[in-house]
Amino acid sequence: MLTERPNSVITLLNATYEPQIGYARKLSEVAESVNRWFKNRHWFSTENSYTFRDPDGHFLFTARWNHLFFQTLGLKPWIDRVEEAGEMADKVLTGLNVKQLKSVSFRAQAFVDLEMAHSEIVDRLYATYLADRGELSHIASDFTDAAIALYGVRSGHKFRLSLTPQTPEQVKTSFFAVQNLEHFLVDKFVGNEIRDFWNGIAGKAALNVEIEISEDDLGTEWLKKFMQESISVANELAGVAVKHLLALPVSSSK
Amino acid sequence: MATNLPQLVSTSTPTTGDCGTVTIELIQELSADLTAETTERTVVLPPSPYATQVTARATVVSHAAIGLRSAAYVGAVRRTRIRKIIQLTGDLGSNAARSDFHSYTFPVFDEIRSLLQFLGDREDLEGNTCAILRHIRNTLMDGGWNRYRDPGVREVAVAILQKLASVETVEPEDAALAFREMHAAGMSPSLPVTLDDAPEEGEQREEEISS
Known part of the structure; x- marks a missing residue:
């Protein structure tokens, strides 16, 4: 489902680890190595972090003393570069002598246009995930909105799935609250990268589908596998979640 | 201004x-x-x-x-409510031998009527669905409910309903096929016609004219 709407998806892969002794020196060496490998795409640095970016490719990478993360504007940049990202993460973790990750998570946030009004999406959320509003009449006379979060395991991975119907105004607030958006601009005065993405989701009610696939205490040798698998798990999960909301048949459950 | x-x-x-x-x-x-x-x-x-x-x-x-309702929403409601009708139709089997079987078919009839009422506002989007639902409703009228004692008839009805509960849009071919399947199963999808011998207002019977 996410792959069918790649231009309405924002992704974030985050891996946290215990800082190792001498990390400050090692991190700068690692950053130099990554910069050479990533074709001099260093963007900015702080005392304990190095950020690289390819704004044309809607791709951002930050390595810090205790975690690293990749962020993309759109799903395709992440799918196209996931192997490259795996290599970059490997360089950082090897350089910092990290063997074990405290946690790793892949988050995909999609603004799914269901071609429904906000009130209709809310109605479907009650009808499919909650309860008929009539059955809840002893609680309130009217229910104008809803949001749900589900936690579980799919294909062996822990997940958090949240579904939130949004008005066009809420879509706007939600999108512009995404962190690091400004770093996707080639030129902050004239860049169109964010506007192009925004134009694809603006002015319409949407179902905000946020999926986070996560693992704790993962050996670094498993990170690349997680990066690959988490895309398909998130994609499947989003697909069955939206199909359930639309009362469309779901082929199988895992 | x-x-x-x-x-x-x-x-x-x-x-x-x-x-x-x-x-x-x-x-x-x-x-x-x-x-x-x-x-x-x-x-x-x-x-x-x-x-x-x-x-x-x-x-x-x-x-x-x-208030007009979007096509996606109407389709989603149709699939949800059809599933309930499928369940009700499938459950008829457990009461098929009862003499008051017709009272068990009423909830199916009523649910179809209610859904038709909802879809009626957007018949431009769900016209084929409405046609099929009316046909199924007709098979329950004028003693047609009796045919639903037969498991084969129930299976035909459920299969048609399952199609409605699984597709995003219902095509005219689906309506034509459903009619043929119901007809082949010995059901009566056409609306029962009530013949009324009473003369219309202002109309005189032939014998009265001749007398």
Whole structure:
């Protein structure tokens, strides 16, 4: 489902680890190595972090003393570069002598246009995930909105799935609250990268589908596998979640 | 302000604040047929040495349009409610031998009637669904419910309903096929015709004319 709407998806892969002794020196060496490998795409640095970016490719990478993360504007940049990202993460973790990750998570946030009004999406959320509003009449006379979060395991991975119907105004607030958006601009005065993405989701009610696939205490040798698998798990999960909301048949459950 | 825009339900008089601030509030209510309209307001600002802020806010009140229901929403409701009808139809088997079997078919009939009532507002989107549901409803009328004692008949009805519960749009071919399947199963999908011998008002019987 996410792959069918790649231009309405924002992704974030985050891996946290215990800082190792001498990390400050090692991190700068690692950053130099990554910069050479990533074709001099260093963007900015702080005392304990190095950020690289390819704004044309809607791709951002930050390595810090205790975690690293990749962020993309759109799903395709992440799918196209996931192997490259795996290599970059490997360089950082090897350089910092990290063997074990405290946690790793892949988050995909999609603004799914269901071609429904906000009130209709809310109605479907009650009808499919909650309860008929009539059955809840002893609680309130009217229910104008809803949001749900589900936690579980799919294909062996822990997940958090949240579904939130949004008005066009809420879509706007939600999108512009995404962190690091400004770093996707080639030129902050004239860049169109964010506007192009925004134009694809603006002015319409949407179902905000946020999926986070996560693992704790993962050996670094498993990170690349997680990066690959988490895309398909998130994609499947989003697909069955939206199909359930639309009362469309779901082929199988895992 | 244009006066030929019936959708423009409310406007406010431009208000000028202390610092040359002009605020214009426009509320645009979409007409039921979603006719596109343009609203324009021109405000002449007096020359001023101070910065002047002009705010024009157009608010779209979309309740009228939402009331029409989107195709995706109507389709989703159709699939959800058809599933309930499938369950009710499938459950008929456990009471098929009862003499008061017809009372068990009533919930199926009533649910179809209720769904037809809902879909009736958007028959332009769900016309084929409505046609199939009317056919199934007809098979339950005029003693047709008796045929539902037969498991084969119930299976035919359930199979047709399952199609309605699984597709995004119902095509005319689906309606034609459903009619043929019901007919082949010995059901009566056509609306039962009640023959009324009573003469229409103002009409005289032939024998009366001849007498």
